[in-house]
Amino acid sequence: MSDGRFDRFVGVGLGIDVHNEQPDWRAILGSDLPVDFFEVYTRGTLAAAHEVAAAAAAAGDLPLLYHDDALDPIRPEGLIAADLEAARVNMAAVAAPWCVSELATRRIGDRYLDFFMPILLTEEAADAAAENMRLIEAALPGRIVAENPPYLLPVGPLHILEVLARVTERAGCDCVLDTGHLYSFQICRGLDPLAGVDAFPLERVVELHVAGAEVEDEGGVALYHDSHGAAEIPPVLLEMLAEIAPRCPNLRAVTIEVEDANLERCARQLEQTREAVAGLLAARPSDRSD
Amino acid sequence: MGLADQMRHTEELMRRPGQLGALVSAGGDDGAVLATIDAGRLAAVAANHARHVVDRWWGRRFSGTTRALDAVARELVASDRFCEAVGEDVTAAAIVHATLDRLDADEELAAARVWLPELLAWEYLLAVGLPRRAASEAIDEAVEARVLEGRGSLLTGGRLARPVGVLSIRWPLGDLQDDPALEVEPLDEPETRVFFMAEAVPGEVAPVLEVGAADQLADAVSLLAAGASDATLGEAFGEDAAEAASFLRAHGLIAG
Numbered sequence: 001m002s003d004g005r006f007d008r009f010v011g012v013g014l015g016i017d018v019h020n021e022q023p024d025w026r027a028i029l030g031s032d033l034p035v036d037f038f039e040v041y042t043r044g045t046l047a048a049a050h051e052v053a054a055a056a057a058a059a060g061d062l063p064l065l066y067h068d069d070a071l072d073p074i075r076p077e078g079l080i081a082a083d084l085e086a087a088r089v090n091m092a093a094v095a096a097p098w099c100v101s102e103l104a105t106r107r108i109g110d111r112y113l114d115f116f117m118p119i120l121l122t123e124e125a126a127d128a129a130a131e132n133m134r135l136i137e138a139a140l141p142g143r144i145v146a147e148n149p150p151y152l153l154p155v156g157p158l159h160i161l162e163v164l165a166r167v168t169e170r171a172g173c174d175c176v177l178d179t180g181h182l183y184s185f186q187i188c189r190g191l192d193p194l195a196g197v198d199a200f201p202l203e204r205v206v207e208l209h210v211a212g213a214e215v216e217d218e219g220g221v222a223l224y225h226d227s228h229g230a231a232e233i234p235p236v237l238l239e240m241l242a243e244i245a246p247r248c249p250n251l252r253a254v255t256i257e258v259e260d261a262n263l264e265r266c267a268r269q270l271e272q273t274r275e276a277v278a279g280l281l282a283a284r285p286s287d288r289s290d
Numbered sequence: 291m292g293l294a295d296q297m298r299h300t301e302e303l304m305r306r307p308g309q310l311g312a313l314v315s316a317g318g319d320d321g322a323v324l325a326t327i328d329a330g331r332l333a334a335v336a337a338n339h340a341r342h343v344v345d346r347w348w349g350r351r352f353s354g355t356t357r358a359l360d361a362v363a364r365e366l367v368a369s370d371r372f373c374e375a376v377g378e379d380v381t382a383a384a385i386v387h388a389t390l391d392r393l394d395a396d397e398e399l400a401a402a403r404v405w406l407p408e409l410l411a412w413e414y415l416l417a418v419g420l421p422r423r424a425a426s427e428a429i430d431e432a433v434e435a436r437v438l439e440g441r442g443s444l445l446t447g448g449r450l451a452r453p454v455g456v457l458s459i460r461w462p463l464g465d466l467q468d469d470p471a472l473e474v475e476p477l478d479e480p481e482t483r484v485f486f487m488a489e490a491v492p493g494e495v496a497p498v499l500e501v502g503a504a505d506q507l508a509d510a511v512s513l514l515a516a517g518a519s520d521a522t523l524g525e526a527f528g529e530d531a532a533e534a535a536s537f538l539r540a541h542g543l544i545a546g
Binding site (some may be wrong): 114153 | 292293294296297298300301304323324326327328330331332333334335337338339342343346347373375376377378
């Protein structure tokens with residue numbers, strides 16, 4: 001299936017939540033910030049995605065990706081039809097070639113969780129997620145792409161990269177590698193930031209994420225808080241990005257998740273991230289502008 | 291047993307980290323998976339999680355109650371009542387039931403029994419009962435009945451244009467909300483207060499207004515909720531009826 005303008009490396013874009021006041025995505029569209037695409041987050045609700053799509057089209061036809069955190073693809077009970085339908089409508093509205101879904105859930109049974117429970121690190125969990133990803137892809141107008149979730153408390157014997165590899169293989173889907181989420185896992189296990197990357201099928205990676213974060217000390221235990229635009233990007237994440245990005249032969253997009261950031265922080269994080277992948281940006285075909 | 295149970299146990303452990311040993315000891319596939327949890331990390335994550343839930347779910351709406359209970363509030367996430375929460379406890383089912391259960395059962399909280407239920411009811415009216423009714427959002431009737439029992443009521447319908455709360459106040463609730471550790475005396479005389487949402491201004495969230503009221507006003511609100519006419523009010527309250535009706539009309543609370 002063609003990914004349209006994402007058939008090749010597009011560049012560095014911003015993940016924006018249309019429900020957040022910050023950053024003002026309309027102001028970004030009207031600015032001279034070097035943004036190559038938007039990844040639109042909607043939390044499963046309708047209408048807002050249409051608004052972004054219309055504004056993006058009016059602002060020079062900016063390419064859009066879609067990110068849905070309401071699909072809960074790791075639930076062994078299966079998917080929720082209403083959420084799937086919302087994702088279908090939103091994704092169609094933004095004409096995204098793929099929809100990003102983290103391997104995590106906000107529900108246990110019918111109960112809402114106050115935290116995003118990441119996939120358990122077992123083969124059974126990987127199988128259940130793979131089955132759900134197949135069903136999601138069948139229902140969407142484009143591809144589904146699995147993202148590694150953030151961790152505070154890993155449960156299960158496997159490494160998250162082993163689980164992500166199993167899900168993508170069994171579902172036949174590609175993935176997003178979120179450097180901050182990966183780093184959060186490595187902190188939990190006391191591993192190096194890039195542990196497990198060498199053995200991971202990097203040809204599955206179509207998108208990389210970076211975002212602001214803070215590491216809190218709770219009684220001597222380091223807890224990684226994925227703060228997105230509410231914090232600066234830790235230097236280690238930019239180092240991970242610079243190391244991993246050139247090794248992903250099918251990389252199409254690098255997304256900075258900037259919800260809650262002001263324009264000044266967006267500009268700073270764009271500069272830092274573009275510097276980390278400067279080689280890839282420079283290698284883009286000449287019809288693309290930086 | 292299997293993945294669904296392992297996920298359920300994981301969620302429970304976030305709220306009740308002390309159960310890890312027992313779950314692991316149970317053995318089987320679930321025990322083997324849960325045995326991979328770092329107990330020290332679990333304790334830290336659970337403590338962090340509890341603070342986060344208290345601050346985010348209840349900190350703004352029930353600031354006095356959560357400050358008054360302090361450590362107890364953080365233990366609420368471990369209670370069975372926590373599982374009765376809808377979303378981020380939007381109907382206050384978890385905090386109301388868990389707080390009142392705990393007050394009933396814990397002798398160390400005996401001193402708070404006289405004033406904390408009133409503070410809880412007041413915060414419920416201001417942050418949940420009235421705003422949710424005004425927005426036509428679901429109310430948990432059992433929660434509302436329990437938190438207001440013997441203290442007041444929340445009235446709608448009849449000739450009332452908007453929901454109106456009535457509460458009998460015996461304690462300086464504003465002072466207790468600001469500092470629950472304050473040693474305060476009860477009011478000399480119980481006060482009746484009525485609560486209602488101000489008329490909405492487009493683009494703004496309407497505040498809840500709280501006014502001291504004569505008993506007749508509270509009774510008039512009850513009669514209006516039952517559909518009483520002006521004549522009925524007059525029969526009930528004589529000359530005071532006109533004053534009550536005038537006040538309620540001035541705030542847009544009487545329909546028709």
